[in-house]
């Protein structure tokens with residue numbers, strides 16, 4: 001294998017490139033990235049990066065000896081010629097890593113009005129930060145991790161924040177009890193929570209209000225739509241590789257001979273979750289699966305069965321989770337202390353499959369051992 005192309009200059013793509021070099025691949029490496037930036041850390045975008053313009057660049061990109069095609073999106077994949085199409089250009093490859101991540105969903109009506117933002121990339125965060133100085137009445141739409149974190153960060157800046165959510169805050173990702181604790185914490189910090197489905201936003205020349213499906217409106221100078229994301233697979237249309245649910249890879253990390261996928265865009269049968277195919281939208285997975293994709297391309301296959309692990313922040317408190325914590329699990333609080341400290345356990349058919357903890361970091365290593373043993 002002499003030429004490897006990586007599409008997506010995010011964490012998974014970078015991690016694949018770094019691992020390829022570490023394993024001794026000395027052929028041509030080309031990284032194609034739609035954003036104009038070198039790989040950077042995305043998690044701070046809904047947290048401290050809304051407060052200050054820190055440098056989020058991942059270290060080491062200059063050292064992987066790659067040709068970087070940045071600010072250029074792949075527009076197609078020609079499987080017969082084995083080439084990635086970038087507008088008129090074609091980048092031929094022997095091996096390919098698909099690492100194009102996700103695209104933020106937008107509001108159905110009014111998404112283009114000034115004052116309406118999504119939060120997926122560095123430029124989104126910069127655009128949002130530029131508007132915060134005027135002390136706008138802010139409406140965050142969506143009660144998942146990104147909506148919840150963004151509401152907390154903006155409230156920390158003293159802004160008037162309304163969080164509009166279709167389902168209770170964080171319930172879909174942490175279950176009812178842990179979600180209720182997060183919601184109480186938001187209220188305590190002065191965030192107004194409205195339950196309802198947003199149909200769109202409107203205004204004359206700029207956003208002025210958010211519309212709910214029951215006819216209510218919420219006044220807004222600034223709106224952050226945190227409605228979830230979908231896999232960035234449009235450029236793969238016609239190849240049979242990318243569907244709406246992401247790029248399916250086998251346990252070996254390959255979607256087709258010589259083609260691997262990694263990070264948020266990849267869907268694979270997770271052996272720890274009854275072999276159900278799933279995508280993991282977490283930072284640690286993007287790093288680990290990128291390296292796994294590199295090994296797969298070089299024929300060094302290994303079993304990929306990471307224990308999902310992620311963190312989130314809410315008003316200075318770090319929440320950490322391991323394993324599977326979604327709404328499909330039975331969740332139960334097993335510890336609760338003042339200051340919104342808690343441990344929640346998650347079970348599937350009676351088996352312990354996940355834990356979420358805020359303020360109980362020391363309990364996690366033991367949980368890691370127990371969950372890994374349970375799922376092995």
Ligand SMILES: Cc1cc2nc3c(=O)[nH]c(=O)nc-3n(C[C@H](O)[C@H](O)[C@H](O)COP(=O)(O)OP(=O)(O)OC[C@H]3O[C@@H](n4cnc5c(N)ncnc54)[C@H](O)[C@@H]3O)c2cc1C
Pocket residue numbers: 007008009010011012013032033034035041042043044045046072073074075099100101102119120121146232235262263264265280281282283284286309310311312313
């Ligand atoms: C605001 C925010 C906060 C987060 N907070 C946390 C957190 O606290 N904890 C946690 O564990 N995870 C968090 N995450 C998730 C974590 O950042 C992601 O799981 C991780 O960045 C995924 O890496 P990736 O490389 O798969 O995708 P990405 O980082 O999305 O990189 C994909 C890259 O591919 C590019 N691309 C897309 N289409 C094309 C194309 N056609 N051609 C070329 N390039 C293309 C994109 O522009 C992007 O640069 C957060 C994510 C966001 C957005």
